[in-house]
Amino acid sequence: MAKKYELNEVEVWDGNMAAAHALRQAEVDILAAYPITPSTPIVQNYSKFLADGYVDGEFIMVESEHSAMSGCVAASAAGVRAATATSSQGFALMVEVLYQASGMRLPIVLTVVNRALAAPLNVNGDHSDMYLGRDAGWINLCSYNPQEAYDLTLMAFKIGEDLNVRLPVMVHQDGFICSHTAQNVRPLQDEEAREFIGEYKPVNSMLDVANPVTHGVQTEEDWHFEHKARQHNDLMNSFGTIKDVFAEFKDRTGREYDLVYTYKMDDADVAIFALGTTVESARIAADQMREKGVKAGVISLRVLRPFPFKEIQEALSNVKAVAAMDRSAPGGTFGALFNEISAALLTAGKRPVVLNYIYGLGGRDTTITMLKEVYEDLDKCAKAGEPVVPLQQFLGLRGPKLSFY
Amino acid sequence: MLEIRWHSRAGQGAVTGAKGLADVVANTGKYVQAFAFYGSAKRGAAMTAYNRVDDQPILNHEKFMRPDYVLVIDPGLTYTADITANEKEDTKYIITTHLSKEELVKSQPKLEGKEVYVVDCMQISLDTIGRAIPNTPMLGALMKVSGMFELDYFKDAMKKVLSKFPQKIIDANMAAIERAYNEVH
Numbered sequence: 001m002a003k004k005y006e007l008n009e010v011e012v013w014d015g016n017m018a019a020a021h022a023l024r025q026a027e028v029d030i031l032a033a034y035p036i037t038p039s040t041p042i043v044q045n046y047s048k049f050l051a052d053g054y055v056d057g058e059f060i061m062v063e064s065e066h067s068a069m070s071g072c073v074a075a076s077a078a079g080v081r082a083a084t085a086t087s088s089q090g091f092a093l094m095v096e097v098l099y100q101a102s103g104m105r106l107p108i109v110l111t112v113v114n115r116a117l118a119a120p121l122n123v124n125g126d127h128s129d130m131y132l133g134r135d136a137g138w139i140n141l142c143s144y145n146p147q148e149a150y151d152l153t154l155m156a157f158k159i160g161e162d163l164n165v166r167l168p169v170m171v172h173q174d175g176f177i178c179s180h181t182a183q184n185v186r187p188l189q190d191e192e193a194r195e196f197i198g199e200y201k202p203v204n205s206m207l208d209v210a211n212p213v214t215h216g217v218q219t220e221e222d223w224h225f226e227h228k229a230r231q232h233n234d235l236m237n238s239f240g241t242i243k244d245v246f247a248e249f250k251d252r253t254g255r256e257y258d259l260v261y262t263y264k265m266d267d268a269d270v271a272i273f274a275l276g277t278t279v280e281s282a283r284i285a286a287d288q289m290r291e292k293g294v295k296a297g298v299i300s301l302r303v304l305r306p307f308p309f310k311e312i313q314e315a316l317s318n319v320k321a322v323a324a325m326d327r328s329a330p331g332g333t334f335g336a337l338f339n340e341i342s343a344a345l346l347t348a349g350k351r352p353v354v355l356n357y358i359y360g361l362g363g364r365d366t367t368i369t370m371l372k373e374v375y376e377d378l379d380k381c382a383k384a385g386e387p388v389v390p391l392q393q394f395l396g397l398r399g400p401k402l403s404f405y
Numbered sequence: 406m407l408e409i410r411w412h413s414r415a416g417q418g419a420v421t422g423a424k425g426l427a428d429v430v431a432n433t434g435k436y437v438q439a440f441a442f443y444g445s446a447k448r449g450a451a452m453t454a455y456n457r458v459d460d461q462p463i464l465n466h467e468k469f470m471r472p473d474y475v476l477v478i479d480p481g482l483t484y485t486a487d488i489t490a491n492e493k494e495d496t497k498y499i500i501t502t503h504l505s506k507e508e509l510v511k512s513q514p515k516l517e518g519k520e521v522y523v524v525d526c527m528q529i530s531l532d533t534i535g536r537a538i539p540n541t542p543m544l545g546a547l548m549k550v551s552g553m554f555e556l557d558y559f560k561d562a563m564k565k566v567l568s569k570f571p572q573k574i575i576d577a578n579m580a581a582i583e584r585a586y587n588e589v590h
Contacts, residue, residue: 010431010432011431012424012427012428012431012437012439014440174466176440177440177466177468178466180440180441181438181439181440181466182423182424182427182437182438182439182440183436183437183438183439183463184431184436184437184462277466278466280464280465280466281464281465281466281467283464284464284465365467365468365469366466366467367467367469368465368467368469369469
């Protein structure tokens, strides 16, 4: 029986330590991992918890991230709770198995510490890995600080393992800016966390030899389409469970989560739409713009997948101009957030100005000054009622300005 | 918001120092942030670490900072690192050196006219801890210069932060903090 870990009411944890404690408290049965910067300390801290007697489960050291996720798939199919952590190139190597995990309906939890993809090699934070996996059929939860990385990791188990969902869940946090930045975190005590997540409920367990099942079978044109349609259907319908889990978490902790995050959006004329730590920095920029008379707001996704289409339409129903901030190289088109927000607005019959900013690649600092420049652009467009700046700009780039359209 | 920038070499304990300070401050009910700039730098490379302290939750995630305090824990960095970068008019400098304040400012003219404090954290850590780990003495010096906490309160709080270490190491760190507190000027 694992020892109880003595926790203070307020701990000073970075995002990695926060995620490691959440994995420990979730009483994961199998954690298979191949560490990679900047998520290494999640696995490192977890293995220390295990060595010190705070973990009952098994820790499997594997030879690659492909094997790490394969180990999780095997453990989950066998009928136990499984989780791992990764970043960047490791995430890229996992991609093949990410689709296996979701297709086999295995509620694995993956804590992703977001980092740029090479080349050029870079260990710092951007959302290239998050974007790489967004069509993999996983639920994607997004955090903006260490407290949220902790909270959402706990909630990920409860959401994915719900019998109406049974899908794997990723929890994203920004590399270094969140993962290596220590801030105040209010953890649950071990028994509270255990009670909240609940016992693991095996479904179609391979080790249930009295009820033999097959996992990962081949289906050709006869059934493949129906399997993928059902998977999409259940992912689209997981909003209800996600909201229920958010509500139960609020009852226990007072900390409130919603599908879409908004700050001062009720009367906002202009809005920054971002992901990750930039969401919180943008709040400071929005407040400073409001002092100058610009009604600025901030909006973000708490749940990237399934995409909260209706809620985005509602939250943006009165804005005059919105900036979609994509922290990933778009590879020859607009950023993904720009495309998805534009689709939501167009189908709602709304035509605010939508601008696209590519920013923060490879950990490039995103300053309050830069975010205020975005609001200044938006303010000009809102007043003109049409785009008066290029639709796609690169923010914080050295050298001559780069823009398109 | 109080903002602090540490100049250190990787391995000298600036990250541990910044996190230790954050732990102590968080116990008083304030909000804290402790972070560092990482690259693929190895032990001995110049690096910076940062603290933010506020009465409100800290939302600012920019790395850019105009520091209230600059803490230099390696003597050589006064000359090789840009320790006055993004300074404010009233930025205070606490610098590890064996030189007197006058000798230091003469040797590094860009400190001329600034509020500079000196303390020999290297010698203090060698004498007390037995290794060149100048982070805890620097915290003692910061307490004296900033008046953030009384010496006894800070020492008690640091004892809790260091509680997983053997008593001998805790005692050595307490001696280092106290000596730096008394010697910084």
